[in-house]
Amino acid sequence: MSRPVGPVFGKLDWSVTPYTDLLQTVNSSTIVGAGAASVLVLGAIAAVAVLTWKGWWGPLYRDCLTSPDAKKIGIMYIVLGLVMMARGIIEGAVMRAHQATAMGTLDQPETGLVSPDHFAQLFSTHGTIMIFFVAMPLLIGLINFVLPQQLGARDMAFPVLNQVSLGLTAAGAGLVMISLLIGKFGTGGWTMYPPYTGKVFSPGEGVDYWLWAILISGVGSTLTGMNFAVTIFKKRAPGMHFMRMPLFCWTSLCVAIMLIYAMPALTVSSSMLALDRYAGFHFFTNDAGGNMMNYANVFWMFGHPEVYILILPAFGVFSEISSTFSGKKLYGYTSLVIASMSIAVISFTVWLHHFFTMGQSAGINIAFGIATMLIGIPTGVKIYDWMATMWRGRVRMTAPIVYMTGFFLLFVIGGMSGIILANPSIDYQVHNSTFLVAHFHNVIIPGVLYGMLAGIHYWFPKAFGYRLDETWGRRTALLFVAGFVFAFLPLYVMGLMGLPRRSPTFQDPAFLPWMYAAGLGALLMLAALASLVWTFLVSWRNREALSVPGGDPWNGATLEWSSPAPVPEWTYPCIPQVTDRDDWGERKRAGDPWRAPDRYVDIEMPADTPHGLLIAAAAFALGFAMVWYIWWLAIAAFLAIPALLIWRGMRVIEPRIVSAADVEDEDRRFREFVARTAPITRAEESTPRNRGVPDCTEFAG
């Protein structure tokens, strides 16, 4: 069904919306499709209405969208990730609802909530969104917010580039979102393997949506990696030697290096697929010398490191919170550093385990199988280090620790099933079954998702000046743990019983009880999502009672806890001189950590600019135009990007100066607040008495 290409609107016409589908055939599948599109439209209308009604457009533009401040950029990334996560989890639940109703017969296999094609779009958007537009924005956002503070820096090395990266990620997310309303998404899964996704088998716009979302956001992620790496290499505070960096900085460094080297592989594989589709090249076609194995190879050269890009920041978070919430120094700091780096390196050597069954020799399979299993060693080291950190510590069961406990229990199961899959002969039996789906959710949800949520909980007061509600925080965490157990452990069983992944139908009634259990799990996950939203709402309503202007609500040891909450835009009134690992903790041990700096100086801040916003708009227009073959718009948007860069280069842009007097004023007020506020002990941490000023004497012993 190839549409004519018009000069103005390309392939666009009125027949591409889910509403036209609904008018043609009314069934549960088209109703779900139109419903989802309506949610998107209504959500957009509601957002516009609220912004207008409250008069928030100005502040949104001035304070957020044009700000090159890494802290704000980080928060925007996280908001983007959470919004996309809502869609991703709902899609997961719809898929579960479908499969629970999808038992067909051999004559009549197509039953259930949605049509097979619709189901394929669901798992494709779900996987794409979860990996690229939930996990990545969450971790990049968290690093953006935390990293400069922990390094004792004011900002990233390249603040405006940072803004551009966010813009590109948002543009990619926007493309996936708009595919809900205009046209269809691809059906090739999050990996979009050709030849199925080539022009011959997938002629429509769906694969193109994926390609442009990935290409555009991928460039953003590459640039982010560079920004992180340069920041760590060049922007550390004086005295912050590598072996004094908090572990979160170390895992961020691993992530940065991995982004720099892994993202280009994705860019290449996607560009080649795009050339096949748009220009008739023969990289991955079945005929004329194409070879789809090259796609699998190049894609997984990115894909496998990617899963460690996802998990390493969470490992960093777990390192920080295990130490903070047990009031002990991190056990085995050096071994954790070495383990992180080993994971980063080994992860580049195992990509082939994703296609053990695609016909390479047994020898190659063995080599990659062994390399894969090796990753278990540094990972095991880490788990033991965290446990040893908590051992005999004064552990408080805060929400982050609940997440971490869930992580301990579940991640280990996921890791074990990974080791099982790393054995090629077993993999032949269970690959592409729901056993695999269970495995990767088993590492991604307890690892990445819990890690990021724990991190959000942990650093939230630093960002907004008030704590999140502990009770609701813990409830959310428990719901996520219970939801995971029900939603995914049954998939191991079904996988062993032979249910293929991505299958819209099945005929054996033996699957039913497990399907229902998994469906219940999906409901619990929905409840957890609602509970998460509720946590934010409740805490915001109670923000007075939960406020922690002292800035150190958990009696932390790393540098970022020495500043007020919320952090002023300049972060530190003067760049700290670091003398120890866990510098803030050492200063507490030495006594009088909040001593004011001797003198204040003017601070240069990068000037606000709409640069990132404009580039994001151009990139989104470019992607959308390419998907729909609107060539004039594509050319215009493509030219706009270098034009914007050149235009910026021509102007001399002066930084904004914050005067020493202003800094001093605000800093003095903070120090006076700390001096007159009664410090609280660790035991009182979750009580309303916590004003962010902890009892430093608890650090001495």
Add this chain to the structure above:
Amino acid sequence: MSDQGLYPGLNLGEGHGEAHDEAETTVFGFWVFVMSDLVIFGILFASYASYLDPVGLAGGPGPQDLFDIRSVAIQTALLLLGGTAYAGVSLAVKYEHGRDRVLAFLALCALLGGAFLFFEVRDFATQAGKGGVPQASGWLSAYWALVGLHGIHVFAGIVWIGAMAAQVLKRGLDDAVKVRLSMLGVFWHFLDLIWVGIFSLVFLVPLA
């Protein structure tokens, strides 16, 4: 900034003042970018090698039918001369020979790069005339993608040279412009490096 020494190899010399400090972070960042770009080329090189067999050629025209080694040699000479010409830019900045000298050398670089592109595009056109279009086989797809991407880089370099010349005219040789000129230098030399790989692997290997 950290308390370690300045990044080696980026010593911009006496007259540079604050540009020196700025170069530290910015040019290092650009090196990192170039490393990432190198990965892209590396994967394309590997793909090219993997399509260079009878299956990848798929009965279409092959290296012997299409490559004109004389033209490739001329391109090589032009590009390497262009790289050398950039030394003129760097030296003129370093020893403060004034902006006219800088502009003249930038123009020379652009000229040599343009001449390189002229020969390259001419080759592409002749090859297409002989049926060597990227749609003809997996090997030709890989060839056009790899060599074409390098060509696009050269084109982007020329646009960048133009933008820098405009900046030198408008802003003079201020700190930011100096730092950008040294990044452009890294980029321009990087293109030589890639070309040496293309010359050897793409052209010499199959012809040998």
